[in-house]
Amino acid sequence: MLTLIHDELVTKKNWLNDEELLEMTAIAESTPGPIAINLATYLGYKKRGWLGSIFATLGVVIPTFAIMFAVALLLSNLMQFEAVQYAFMGIKCGVVFLIVRTAFVLAKGLKGDIVGIIVFIIVAILMTAFTLFAVNFSAIYFILIGGLIGIIFYALLRNKKGESNK
Amino acid sequence: MIFLELFFEFFKIGLFTIGGGYAMIPLIKEAVLNHNWLSEAEFLDMIGISEVTPGPIAINMATYIGVEQGGLFMGPFGSFLGGLIATFAVILPAFIIMLLISIILKRVIKNRFVQGALKGIRAVAVALILSAGITLLSDVLFPISIANGNISVSFNKTPVFIFLLIAFFSFVLTKVMKKKLQPILVIVVSAVIGIVINYLLILPA
Incomplete structure (x- = not known):
């Protein structure tokens, strides 16, 4: 998706330069x-105020909405065909492959971050065990705890360390 | 409602x-x-x-x-x-x-505390993706069932075979041909493998 965004916004429309897109992507990811x-909301606002942000956001949503609406109406009919069922057996395998692979690719980004690696390992083990044993504990709590740990270890403690170095 | x-x-x-x-x-x-x-x-x-x-x-x-x-x-x-x-x-x-x-x-986004929180959340997010991936993987390839303290594992032969083919395809594409792995390509190839394998495995019988 980002390649397409780059082609349209930087190369064709010239609404942004490379550096701005990079900064906006960083903001969008956080x-x-x-x-x-x-990205659509941000850029829409920058170009044409709040009305621009509404239209840019709608622009991203409408094609997806229309296509998924059609898929929802047609899928059960398609599923009656044997070949389609077999295709989806393959797709299921492909999807779990992609999810696991994405996790490993992202986990590489934690390299050198000891707190992050410890949090990663503990949460991965706990969440997997909870799912396996059907313990009801929402992933949202892990996300909130992660934010708290982040504030403590990356913002508060690092600051103290910085002061003691002086 | x-x-x-x-x-x-x-x-x-x-x-x-x-x-x-x-x-x-x-x-x-x-x-x-x-x-x-x-x-x-x-x-x-x-x-x-x-x-x-x-x-x-x-x-x-x-x-x-x-x-x-x-x-x-x-x-x-x-x-x-x-x-x-x-x-x-x-x-x-x-x-x-x-x-x-x-x-x-x-x-605000550049604030130290916000950045700290985001860094912590990112580590959790990766763990959650991995956990979702592992549990889904296990359900598709080797479903684990826990009943009365007994853990039993079954084995889905065809999906395991398909999964290995997809992993092989991805390995050849990224490591041998040095191409970037596009999710859409993986899905399309998976669908084709799914169809081909199922008809191949059924035909001889």
């Missing part, structure tokens, strides 16, 4: 929600 | 998933399974469909589930309304927060 929505 | 449920669940998904993309999968999985909106197999099918259709996965999911559930509740009009509400709910947090950031709070 805010909740789909990145394309973050 | 289903429309309120849809709104509340997808608002939560939109609010608590930072980074978009696959980071949204663990929460979507939790929501759809808890509400029985999809079975685990259907959930995986939907991710596959979301990968080959345009747009962010979370929006694909929201629209699909909204349309399905709204339709069950109120027919065609309910479908449209449900799709609209779920889609609106999943983008609303992103929209509000980005609008605030554009207007006044650009500095």
